[in-house]
Amino acid sequence: MRLLIKPDYDRMSVYAADYVINRINEHNKRYDRPFVLGLPTGSSPIGMYRELVKAVSEGRVSFRNVVTFNMDEYVGLPEEHSESYHSFMHRHLFDHIDCPKENIHILNGNADDLMKECADYEKAIESYGGIDLFVGGIGPDGHIAFNEPYSSFSSRTRIKTLTKDTRIANSRFFGGNPDDVPQCALTVGVATVMDAREVLILCNGHNKARALYAAVEGPICQAWTISALQNHPRGVIVCDENATDELKVSTYRYFKDIENL
16 A cells, blocks of 8 residues: 655645546556546545646546546435535536546445445446446545445445444535434445455545544554555555654655655
């Protein structure tokens, strides 16, 4: 696992966007099949999406040969709701790039059969040969997607009840009231993410410092689902300085020392 420490959120976002751009462009030079990209929501990737939109407008990358799979969606929230992840993704990315509509996959939290929706999502990922790069974020409690603490490392796309902490954290998008945050979501599983050929995790802010510590220095344990990344052969975390507050000085210096190798 690599840890890349950037001075601030903006430079973290630029790095993450350039990472995605480089992977898409390298893939298109080598393969005829689409590049399969897993994408997150939340506040952490907004800067990265802004940079990706800019790169498309400048002709530095194209999403015409990219297939996307989003990590999660709330259950029971209308797609047109401003805080649905359908709306989020179109607002911040899809409405501004050249990704074909048929290449965009987001879980349907209003499906008649939610279990079938989850199973079909896994089959769709498999039909494209798996995910080349999964980009994700970290919750303050170390969750990835909506895989809350103690989620199984073998979990697949499924229905997940959201913890009180997660609903409180997400209430900032719902007028500050946790009761307005849906109680359940559909989410890819830990194994779904870890099966990707590469995983890039974004981590910013002091409130993510304990989660970053658990991801880098802590044991691999289900209490911090992000710790599963330690077993991934091509796992990368890019963070800002504020997120490193709980790391040992020696750990910080080690990763800074090897950053450009």
